[in-house]
Amino acid sequence: MTGTLLSIGHGYSAQALADRLLPQGWHVIGTTRSAQKAAAMAARGIESLIWPGTPLPLARATHLLTSVAPRAGDPVLDEIGAELASATHLQWVGYLSTVGVYGDQRGGWVDEQTPPNARSERAVARVAAEEAWQDICDRAGIRLHIFRLAGIYGPGRGPFEKLRSGRAQRIIKPGQYFSRIHYDDIGRALELGITSKLGSCVFNLCDDHPAPPQDVLEHAAHLLGIDPPPETAFEDADLSPMARSFYKDSKRVRNDRIKRELGFELRHPDYKSGLAAILQAEA
Template sequence: MTGTLLSIGHGYSAQALADRLLPARWQIIGTTRSAENAKSLAARGIEPLIWPGAPLPVARATHLLSSVAPRAGDPVIEAIGAELAQARHLQWVGYLSTVGVYGDHGGGWVDEDTPPDSPSERAVARVRAETAWQEVCARAGVRLHIFRLAGIYGPGRGPFEKLRSGRAQRVIKPNQYFSRIHYDDIGQALELAIHSNVGPRIFNLCDDHPAPPQDVLEHAAHLLGIAPPPEVSFEDADLSPMARSFYGDSKRVRNDRIKRELGLQLRYPDHQSGLAAILKAEG
């Protein structure tokens, strides 16, 4: 099967899907905010579109993926919600959300049946956006898959860059767990969803082994053959407000549903295998 994917807010995660669809002769229209990024998309074989600005060509698309983060509302729904509600020609819609909607569980496990329970404005906005997409796609009778992504890492993004630049901090906070997902596994999960017959669904997208952040940093330093940064307590760490807010949530995320229903077989089920693959690819 081939088609035309309209990728709104085409960024790192959406490119993981594009890497898999372009060789299969899919046409991909990717939106970006800047002319510089538009040139980069064109160089990859993606038809660039500056948005907000130009009209979104929903009528041309057979499939649609939104990676746009919500603000007060969802910018895509606000712009083309009425058109989407009538877009019965669409075969699939994907929306990239975050496991941050679950809030803090003190290191305990959560799955897709766990009610969202985060007081943060970002998480509340995400839940509203998920609901908006569900309502619009239900009116159109279009299959919607919502992906709640864990911490994303892969080529060009992860602990190696922080260690090499000297920006890495080995922050210690007891019972702190984060779940993660590798770039390649994002791509294969989205491709499986497109080609599946699974109806409207929410999927957690994460690997098998949540880990404390300091363990990941220590392993990355070991792979580089350097000493890890000294330990610093969470209270004393030099963190941005955004980074500090991430440490407010500790949970381990289950991925059984996406394996069972989409048949996802993770290439990188833990950070050890994922980090080793990144370093090998770098040569």
């Protein structure tokens, strides 16, 4: 199976899918705001477009993936919502969302049946965007898979970079849990969505073992053979407003549906496996 993927807001997660599709003969059109990123995408075999600024070539696509975060609305739907509502040629739409829509669960478990508990402005906008994409794709009869991604890590992105640069903080907040997903598993899950016959659905995309952030940092330091940074209470941590906001939510995310309905098998079921794979790839 091959086709043309229009990847809007082509970034780290979308590249995980492109890495799998390009060798199979797919044509990938990716958008970015940056001319420098566009050049890097082109070097990887992606037809790159600067957007906003260039019309989105929806008519050329057989499949669409959007990674664009909402603001006062969804920028993609603002531009091509009317066209999308009649885009019956599309075989699949993927929307990359976030487990942040579940809000704070005080360390409890959530699955796709858990009602969104969005409190922050960012999470509220994300819930509204999910609903808007569902509405348009339902009206057009297009398969829509919404992937709620946990914390993303992989080559070039994760605790190793922070430890090596000296920016890492071993932040302690009792009861804090984060779920994660490795770059390779993102690409594999998205490809499964495309190649499946499954109708519209919402999936959590995370590994099997949520963990406190300090545990991940300590293990990464161990793998590098260095001492972890000293413990820092959350209240005293030097964090940007965005980073601090993530600590307001503590939850553990289940991934049973994507395993059951897409037959997804994690290559990296926990952070220990994922971090070891990153170092192995570097070596």
